[in-house]
Amino acid sequence: MTRKFPLLLVLGLIVIGACKTDKKVEQSIAKTNETSPKFEPNWESIKKNYKDPEWFSNDKFGIFIHWGAYSVPAYGSEWYPRQMYMDTATFSAQLKLGKKGPNPTYLHHKKTWGDQKEFGYKDFIPMFKAEKFDAAEWIDLFKKSGARYVVPVADHHDGFAMYKSNTTRWNAYDMGPKRDVLGELFKEGRKQGLKMGASSHFAFNWSFYNKKDKFDTTDPDYADLYSSKGKNLKEPVSDKFKQRWWDRTIDLIDSYQPDILYFDFYVDIEDFAELRPKLAAYYYNKGVEWGKEVLINDKNFGHEAFPEGTVIYDLERGKLPGIRKLPWQTDTSIGKNSWSHVTNWDSKTANQLIDDLVDIVSKNGNLLLNVGPKADGTIPDDQKEILLQIGDWLAVNGDAIYDTRYWKTFGEGPTEVKKGHHSEGQNKEFTGQDIRFTKKGDKLFAIMLAWPANGKINIESLGSKSEYAKDITIKEVRLLGSDAKLKINQSEDGLLVDNLGEKSGEFAHVLEISL
Numbered sequence: 001m002t003r004k005f006p007l008l009l010v011l012g013l014i015v016i017g018a019c020k021t022d023k024k025v026e027q028s029i030a031k032t033n034e035t036s037p038k039f040e041p042n043w044e045s046i047k048k049n050y051k052d053p054e055w056f057s058n059d060k061f062g063i064f065i066h067w068g069a070y071s072v073p074a075y076g077s078e079w080y081p082r083q084m085y086m087d088t089a090t091f092s093a094q095l096k097l098g099k100k101g102p103n104p105t106y107l108h109h110k111k112t113w114g115d116q117k118e119f120g121y122k123d124f125i126p127m128f129k130a131e132k133f134d135a136a137e138w139i140d141l142f143k144k145s146g147a148r149y150v151v152p153v154a155d156h157h158d159g160f161a162m163y164k165s166n167t168t169r170w171n172a173y174d175m176g177p178k179r180d181v182l183g184e185l186f187k188e189g190r191k192q193g194l195k196m197g198a199s200s201h202f203a204f205n206w207s208f209y210n211k212k213d214k215f216d217t218t219d220p221d222y223a224d225l226y227s228s229k230g231k232n233l234k235e236p237v238s239d240k241f242k243q244r245w246w247d248r249t250i251d252l253i254d255s256y257q258p259d260i261l262y263f264d265f266y267v268d269i270e271d272f273a274e275l276r277p278k279l280a281a282y283y284y285n286k287g288v289e290w291g292k293e294v295l296i297n298d299k300n301f302g303h304e305a306f307p308e309g310t311v312i313y314d315l316e317r318g319k320l321p322g323i324r325k326l327p328w329q330t331d332t333s334i335g336k337n338s339w340s341h342v343t344n345w346d347s348k349t350a351n352q353l354i355d356d357l358v359d360i361v362s363k364n365g366n367l368l369l370n371v372g373p374k375a376d377g378t379i380p381d382d383q384k385e386i387l388l389q390i391g392d393w394l395a396v397n398g399d400a401i402y403d404t405r406y407w408k409t410f411g412e413g414p415t416e417v418k419k420g421h422h423s424e425g426q427n428k429e430f431t432g433q434d435i436r437f438t439k440k441g442d443k444l445f446a447i448m449l450a451w452p453a454n455g456k457i458n459i460e461s462l463g464s465k466s467e468y469a470k471d472i473t474i475k476e477v478r479l480l481g482s483d484a485k486l487k488i489n490q491s492e493d494g495l496l497v498d499n500l501g502e503k504s505g506e507f508a509h510v511l512e513i514s515l
Contacts, residue, residue, distance in 0.1 A: 132378050149195035198258040315330050340372045447510050
């Protein structure tokens with residue numbers, strides 16, 4: 001590979017040869033080198049130069065936001081735009097149950113809104129007013145929840161951009177809310193000291209919509225929303241669409257300078273293989289130019305679309321059973337049944353989500369927790385309450401979460417965690433015997449995921465004969481959020497902590513152990 005040297009650098013080298021003591025020239029060369037690309041568009045260069053940002057490992061907890069025109073029908077999920085056109089048994093949930101025929105969303109749309117040829121997904125966009133959206137109110141809530149970063153979905157598979165786009169007319173600044181939703185959130189979030197990311201799901205727009213003449217999805221006037229793919233289900237991603245994806249992603253990077261660039265699936269398919277290292281290099285070089293550490297989140301889906309060590313691995317609605325030495329992230333929703341607001345939204349409990357946060361952090365991960373606002377821009381009260389409960393818990397116990405690192409073992413107890421994407425539904429509730437560990441400086445935190453029976457707990461990992469407790473001297477133990485005078489006794493079988501007294505709160509309970 002032939003390297004082209006900038007003219008300024010060549011001239012600088014000539015001057016140095018004539019006068020090595022000319023400091024101005026030396027400074028000029030140094031400045032030129034600083035602006036040269038650090039990352040080349042290949043995985044070798046990216047792996048060599050990329051480093052996971054320290055701030056990500058410190059921050060631990062972020063907020064995800066799924067909000068768009070799909071919030072108007074508020075039915076099924078954020079995949080409403082796809083399912084409303086699924087008139088056959090291609091609906092996966094039905095196929096698993098052995099059912100045939102149109103899926104419920106298709107029938108619901110036809111009954112509620114009319115024929116899909118006359119009233120298509122495009123017709124929801126003018127109804128998406130966001131008239132009560134207040135970026136400051138949202139960010140204030142997220143701050144109170146204890147989140148340190150926020151990742152709004154910039155564009156979902158539906159093809160509608162939630163920002164002021166320079167590449168598509170289908171965007172929230174020119175249609176629907178007629179506001180730069182992403183821009184307003186970024187401005188307010190950064191004002192309040194949060195890291196701000198953007199989530200791109202646009203790649204799957206290529207295959208998202210079912211194309212049949214009886215739907216408006218085949219109308220060429222809307223091909224820039226419904227994608228230019230034809231009726232052939234196996235049609236490979238066209239070069240034209242890949243260029244649209246590239247232009248749209250670069251526009252998002254350049255216009256908003258996100259701290260995190262999150263990719264949903266489909267970017268990982270072979271059609272995008274050539275573009276992935278180019279995009280990563282471009283974004284990481286921009287981070288250098290902006291003077292900040294940035295990162296890419298990617299799901300990989302079981303194969304190395306982005307090689308390990310080039311991005312931060314993300315698991316959707318799933319966790320890991322043990323420690324991963326490289327940082328990772330779980331993204332999940334407060335809603336059990338949807339990411340976007342739906343009328344039958346079913347929330348998890350704050351207890352479940354706090355236990356998830358603790359379990360994930362003990363294994364070197366972060367939690368990205370999704371909210372689903374209503375079409376008018378309000379966040380439902382039940383979601384607000386859960387976020388505030390998490391925030392109250394972190395206000396007392398945050399020392400065991402923020403800025404911590406994993407210990408020699410993630411924890412102990414009878415409850416095992418399933419591995420992989422979409423595995424959370426298989427997990428059982430944690431018990432009073434389940435403990436998770438984190439560490440910060442000379443503090444070890446033993447986090448009890450439920451209140452132990454009889455007001456005492458034996459921590460086996462801290463027994464004098466435990467492989468994990470070698471060279472450890474325990475000076476003091478206290479229960480965060482409590483004034484209880486604890487009694488401790490270390491034996492070969494464990495560290496017995498007695499006289500815990502009253503619960504320190506409604507959720508996980510933290511023992512701070514001074515070493």
